[in-house]
Amino acid sequence: MSDLFFGTSLFEDFNRLQNQMSSLLSGSPSSLRAARAGTFPHINMGVTDDSVEIVAFAPGIDPTQLNVTIEKGLLLISGERQNAARSDNAEQTRTYAQERFNGSFRRAIELPRDADPDKVQARYANGCLTVSVGKRESSKPRAIAVQ
Numbered sequence: 001m002s003d004l005f006f007g008t009s010l011f012e013d014f015n016r017l018q019n020q021m022s023s024l025l026s027g028s029p030s031s032l033r034a035a036r037a038g039t040f041p042h043i044n045m046g047v048t049d050d051s052v053e054i055v056a057f058a059p060g061i062d063p064t065q066l067n068v069t070i071e072k073g074l075l076l077i078s079g080e081r082q083n084a085a086r087s088d089n090a091e092q093t094r095t096y097a098q099e100r101f102n103g104s105f106r107r108a109i110e111l112p113r114d115a116d117p118d119k120v121q122a123r124y125a126n127g128c129l130t131v132s133v134g135k136r137e138s139s140k141p142r143a144i145a146v147q
Contacts, residue, residue, distance in 0.1 A: 040101045041077065041129070043109065049141065052115050052133045056107070059127030060100075066124060068131060070117040075131060078106040114139030 041058040056077055058066070066079040083102050111117075111133060119134025 039107065040081075040105045041107060043107070045109065047112070047135075050135055051119075052112060052135065054109060054131040054133070056129040056131070057127065058124075058129050061124075061127075063124040066129060068120075068122045068129070070111070070120060070133070073111055073113070073115075075109045075111055075133065076106065077109070077129065077131075078104070080104045 041056040043057070044055045046053050054075060058077075058079075058081070061079060061081050065081075066077070069076045081102050114135045115133045116136045117133070120131065122129065122131045124130075
């Protein structure tokens with residue numbers, strides 16, 4: 001026989017603790033660059049010597065419904081994602097789970113100071129929006145001749 005006795009199930013206690021921690025931390029991201037739950041589209045962002053590269057994962061969107069603008073150092077991606085193709089008996093179907101986001105969205109991404117808003121290219125292929133923002137010439141590395 002064990003000397004330890006818990007009035008409730010140990011798993012219930014851990015579950016309650018986990019729920020309390022989740023609710024406590026749910027309002028703040030885990031890092032400065034972390035996205036909140038439900039943020040769409042998800043992005044990857046990186047830099048090269050010549051540009052800032054952003055890839056937004058936005059499958060199932062008509063490229064004509066995407067808007068990409070730069071305003072005050074922010075790259076803004078907005079658009080609308082329509083419902084996926086539905087069956088003929090859609091009005092009789094009651095949805096009880098939906099994991100795919102549908103509707104309007106807007107995502108603002110802060111660009112580095114050396115990004116040049118006059119050098120932007122955007123292309124959409126295979127569900128990914130790739131935006132390339134060139135860097136200002138003054139910010140690129142250059143060799144200095146020593147005399």
